[in-house]
């Protein structure tokens with residue numbers, strides 16, 4: 457399944473723009489969904505999609521064919537999202553609650569006026585609560601939880617994308633799950 | 645088994661990563677511990693909610709694809725010049741021409757080791773020692789060419805960035821609409837000189 461992307465990547469590397477356009481078609485929605493789940497902002501998510509493809513294009517020469525193409529592009533996209541989350545003003549901190557051995561990072565919560573019409577499509581109270589619970593996760597847990605539950609990746613795949621040991625991913629899934637359990641307590 | 649251990653095993657179970665014997669121990673603990681039974685129920689429910697959270701996002705627009713395709717740099721046509729040379733019988737003329745170019749370009753390359761910055765509009769650019777900095781938030785219109793220095797791009801460059809005998813550092817905030825080239829050696833410099841005589845025909849290998 458990955459061989460199509462690899463072939464397209466090789467063609468794009470040689471300067472075939474239409475091959476690159478096909479890669480964009482294959483991945484733009486996937487990366488958009490990832491970015492939207494991470495950032496909860498349509499405009500920012502679209503910017504991340506554009507930056508991801510620009511980076512992919514510039515680094516085609518460095519793409520290692522032994523690696524799955526999807527792992528590579530998800531890594532670029534996820535890192536761009538994490539960068540953006542870290543640059544946001546820390547209006548909400550969970551570090552006291554969720555410290556782990558790797559130190560302090562990750563803030564979330566965006567001002568409510570930043571929200572896009574997408575949020576209005578959350579018809580039920582439950583959907584809105586889940587959306588807000590995910591949105592309030594600190595960056596390092598959010599990336600793991602979004603990849604695990606909303607992109608359906610295995611722990612091993614997440615470990616490949618984030619370039620971290622599986623044990624770290626497991627710890628983060630456990631903490632993220634506990635965090636969400638507390639957030640959703642009223643619903644469950 | 646205490647409750648803390650039990651919770652840890654619950655998570656492993658939800659990860660599909662728990663040995664049968666451990667699962668039986670956990671079951672035994674939960675049968676005797678209402679608090680852990682409730683905890684596990686909540687964790688399972690949370691999982692179900694997350695997996696079922698399929699609120700449909702609107703798909704991306706074709707406009708976005710166009711935007712992406714318009715910002716990617718123009719494709720390289722590396723072999724164009726070689727083909728041109730091969731196809732033309734006047735190959736000796738070309739060879740002599742390249743030889744002359746090499747001599748003059750080499751002397752130019754050796755001539756200056758000082759920092760040199762070229763560009764159409766440089767007011768946004770900060771120069772510190774041998775560093776040329778495009779600060780975050782600043783926009784440089786047009787190409788930026790730097791000799792013997794380090795380019796640090798945090799802001800935007802609406803054109804190509806070329807660094808001869810130096811390095812380019814791009815921050816994650818950097819946005820360069822054109823191509824980025826680092827030319828480190830005399831040969832590349834000659835190639836760059838030649839290719840700039842044939843705009844659109846060749847770029848540095």
Ligand SMILES: [Zn+2]
Nearest residue numbers: 647650677680
């Ligand atoms: Zn217990």
